[in-house]
Amino acid sequence: MYKRQIGETAEDHTLLSWGTSQFGTLLHSVTPLLDSMRESQLVVVLPRLLPPVKTILKIACGDTMTLALTKEGTVFSWGCNEDGRLGRVILPDPDEERGGMYLPGVIAGELEGKEVIDIAAGGAHALVLDRAGDVFSFGSGGVSTITTDPNITGGSARLGHGQSCPEFHKNPDGFDFLHEPHRVEGLPKNAIQVHCGQWHS
Numbered sequence: 246m247y248k249r250q251i252g253e254t255a256e257d258h259t260l261l262s263w264g265t266s267q268f269g270t271l272l273h274s275v276t277p278l279l280d281s282m283r284e285s286q287l288v289v290v291l292p293r294l295l296p297p298v299k300t301i302l303k304i305a306c307g308d309t310m311t312l313a314l315t316k317e318g319t320v321f322s323w324g325c326n327e328d329g330r331l332g333r334v335i336l337p338d339p340d341e342e343r344g345g346m347y348l349p350g351v352i353a354g355e356l357e358g359k360e361v362i363d364i365a366a367g368g369a370h371a372l373v374l375d376r377a378g379d380v381f382s383f384g385s386g387g388v389s390t391i392t393t394d395p396n397i398t399g400g401s402a403r404l405g406h407g408q409s410c411p412e413f414h415k416n417p418d419g420f421d422f423l424h425e426p427h428r429v430e431g432l433p434k435n436a437i438q439v440h441c442g443q444w445h446s
Contacts, residue, residue: 258301259294259295260272260294260295260296260301260304261292261293261294261295262289262292262293262295263289263290263291263292263293264288264289265287265288265289266287266288266289267309267324267325268309268310268324268325269323269324269348270306270309270310270311270323270324270325271287271289271293271311272295272311272323272349273287273289273293273295300315300316300317301313301314301315301316302314302315302316303363303364305364305365305366305371306366307324307330307366307367307368307369307370307371307384307441308368308369309324309325309327309330309369310322310323310324310325310326310330310331310366310371311323311324311366312352312364312366312371313349313364314361314362314363314364317360318359318360318361318362318375318376319351319361320332320351320352320356320361320364320373321349321350321351321352322349322350322352322371323348323349323350327369327385327416328369328384328385328416328420328422329383329384329385329414329422329423329424329425330369330370330371330383330384330385331350331352332352332354332371332373332383332384332424332425332426333350333351333352333353333354333424333425334424334425335350352373352383352425352426353425354425354426354427355381355425355426355427355428356373356375356381356426359375359376359377359379360375360376361373361374361375361376362374362375362376363438363439364439365439365440365441365446366441367384367403367441367442367443367444367445367446368385368441368443368444369384369385370382370383370384370385370386370403370404370441370446371383371384371441372439372440372441372446373426373439374436374437374438374439377434378433378434378435378436378437379428379429379432379434379436380405380428380429380432380436380439381426381427381428381429382403382404382405382406382423382426382427382429382446383404383423383424383425383426383427384404384422384423385403385416385420385421385422386402386403386404386406386413386420386421386422386423402445403441403444403445403446404421404422404423404427404429404446405429405431405432405446406423406427406429406430407431410423410427412424412425412427
C-alpha cells in the first residue's frame, strides 16, 4: 500500500495498493459476502486507487494482513487472522478461508485508551508503539523451524515475551501466538520506533 498527499494539508490523502489481494489485504473488494477463493487469487499489477481517507497516518503490510494507524492514535487491521495476526479476537467464519477478515476493525485489548504513534508488521506478527513509549506485540511467535536451540520449544522469540507468557495460545503446530496486543515488558519505556522483519523484531 502507498499513501501520498494530494492536498495542501496533511489531512488530504489518497491510498493506493497493489500486489496479491489475499484475504482482502488490498481492500479492493471488502464485501463480507465475497467469495474468499476468488479474492485470494486477485492480483493487482498496477497501483489502484482506494476510497478517499482523511485520518490515516501510516500503513504497515504483513504477509497476509494490513494495519493502519489513524491520526487519533487508533489502529485498524484486516486480512488473515490466523494465529492472532489481526490483534483482535474474531469468531471463526466457516465461509472465510483461514479466518480472513476483509473489513478493517479496531485493535483494542491492552491498547484501549492509549494513543498509538507507530506500527510495524512482519510476516505473521506485529508491533505497536504508544505515546508513553511502551511496545506491544501480537500474532505468531513461531520461530522453531529456524532454530537449533533445544531450549526453544513452541517458538515465541519474535514476540519478545520469553517462553512463559500466560497469554500465549498454541496453534496445531505448537507455535505460540497472541490474539491481542500484549506489552513487551523487557523494554525500557522510551522506545521511539518499531520495526518487524520476517522472523525478528
